[in-house]
Amino acid sequence: MRVVWTRVADFFTAPASPRPLGFFRLAVSTLALIQVILLWPYLLQLYGNFGFVQWIIVEADSGNWLPSIGKLCLWLQPYGVSASSCVFGVFGLYAVGLGCLLLGWRTRLSAVTVWLLHSMTVNSGFMSLYGVDTMLHICLFYCAWMPVGSAFSLDQIRGRSSAAPTFIANLGLRALQLHLCIIYLNTGLAKLRGVQWRSGEAIWHALMQPQFAVFDMSWLASVPWLALVMCWSVIIIETGYVIFIWPAKTRPFWLGATIALHVGIGLLMGLWIFSLVMFVMNFSAFGFNLLPRWNRAPTSELDLARTSVV
Amino acid sequence: MRLKKVLGTSLVLLHLLLVAAFIWVGLPARVPGKLGKALRTYNNLSGSFRDYTYFAPAVGDGYKAAFILEDEHGQAQVIDFLSANKEVDFRYQCLITVGMQHEELRDVFAQSWAALLLGSHPEARKVTVMAKRNHLPTMSQYRQGQRPIWVTVYAGEFVRREDERNKTVEPSASTPPGLP
Numbered sequence: 190m191r192v193v194w195t196r197v198a199d200f201f202t203a204p205a206s207p208r209p210l211g212f213f214r215l216a217v218s219t220l221a222l223i224q225v226i227l228l229w230p231y232l233l234q235l236y237g238n239f240g241f242v243q244w245i246i247v248e249a250d251s252g253n254w255l256p257s258i259g260k261l262c263l264w265l266q267p268y269g270v271s272a273s274s275c276v277f278g279v280f281g282l283y284a285v286g287l288g289c290l291l292l293g294w295r296t297r298l299s300a301v302t303v304w305l306l307h308s309m310t311v312n313s314g315f316m317s318l319y320g321v322d323t324m325l326h327i328c329l330f331y332c333a334w335m336p337v338g339s340a341f342s343l344d345q346i347r348g349r350s351s352a353a354p355t356f357i358a359n360l361g362l363r364a365l366q367l368h369l370c371i372i373y374l375n376t377g378l379a380k381l382r383g384v385q386w387r388s389g390e391a392i393w394h395a396l397m398q399p400q401f402a403v404f405d406m407s408w409l410a411s412v413p414w415l416a417l418v419m420c421w422s423v424i425i426i427e428t429g430y431v432i433f434i435w436p437a438k439t440r441p442f443w444l445g446a447t448i449a450l451h452v453g454i455g456l457l458m459g460l461w462i463f464s465l466v467m468f469v470m471n472f473s474a475f476g477f478n479l480l481p482r483w484n485r486a487p488t489s490e491l492d493l494a495r496t497s498v499v
Numbered sequence: 500m501r502l503k504k505v506l507g508t509s510l511v512l513l514h515l516l517l518v519a520a521f522i523w524v525g526l527p528a529r530v531p532g533k534l535g536k537a538l539r540t541y542n543n544l545s546g547s548f549r550d551y552t553y554f555a556p557a558v559g560d561g562y563k564a565a566f567i568l569e570d571e572h573g574q575a576q577v578i579d580f581l582s583a584n585k586e587v588d589f590r591y592q593c594l595i596t597v598g599m600q601h602e603e604l605r606d607v608f609a610q611s612w613a614a615l616l617l618g619s620h621p622e623a624r625k626v627t628v629m630a631k632r633n634h635l636p637t638m639s640q641y642r643q644g645q646r647p648i649w650v651t652v653y654a655g656e657f658v659r660r661e662d663e664r665n666k667t668v669e670p671s672a673s674t675p676p677g678l679p
Contacts, residue, residue: 227584231584235587308543319590320549329546360508363511364515380554386555386557390637393637393638400588400592
């Protein structure tokens, strides 16, 4: 019993390098910045008072205590701040926060700010959200409390944090790993319950939808066995993730298969940002430590020395 | 240090338990009152506001929408509700699907879209909102010659009120590149 307890305790609290989390921060903030740049000309349409969904519809009781851009605007209106300034102000601040997060400058403050602002935008534009927003929000939630600024950051260079292995870095990685297992298990089981997925029709339906159509995939109807194989591959990769991502022997293969799945989604359905976010989550959680270079790198002495110099 | 580790691990486990409960048990919806509201807030803050069942258990039908704008001389122009920017287009598609999937919501959403179009096209007197659902045959039906068809699910006409014509409208969503 004691052995089991020790192994469980080690699983969560043994010191680990924060470098995968540093990579996670860099990649997540870059992708979120790209997303903001792409959405910027359309912000008023998607989040504005007189956008496609007026605030009066969005502001119907959301059932939570989170602020929204609409509520912020109501508070700021007496000071002469217009609705459109509010929208651009929130997203402008969000973009600046992402820039700071990317650089790793005052990382914790930047991460918490960005996470809370993203919560506000999610609460304001939830009708136009899709998978990438959910996943980015999970990433920003973890950025807010994991030591993501302890590596590859200005904070580390300036001696505010150290890249030495810590238990909190390991705990953060474990949380991300287990969260990914919940995500894949849930989506895998949901697909397994679906007749469309078991018969191979789901892939056909997804690839033939005009909004996702990158290539003409109508030829797939002539090779239904391929659609069936694709559907079952997705089901097996997703439901098997929770088991096969853990053993050292199966991890590289399962991680590769999962990444291949997301490359396929990006390539065939055009969901590139979503696919990249999923790649970043998977690679940070399970792939980064497979890179031999980072496994060999001595951490604590180097960083402690650097800290004392700065 | 030991206390910090125990506390940290407990918090992580509690967080993951809540995430699992949110998606598998539908926890926030089942709890009434302030505790329910607190759980819904955490649900949103932690990114569990969707259940991660992408394209499952079934892939739904696609929708498309368009607007027909008519000025006072009867000149009409058609504007498709889509964007060349893929990232924006996915969001448009979500809006169209949310707005047109449930019959009881269609008027509310169409009215909201029409208001945006009338706001960004001061010359328009009337806007007709059209929405269609893509009916895709199965692979076997496709092999037998059936082809995808668009079925009209909504058509609504919205006329600008005359007394609104001379009012100044706050510069809201300007005409985006995808929506000329």
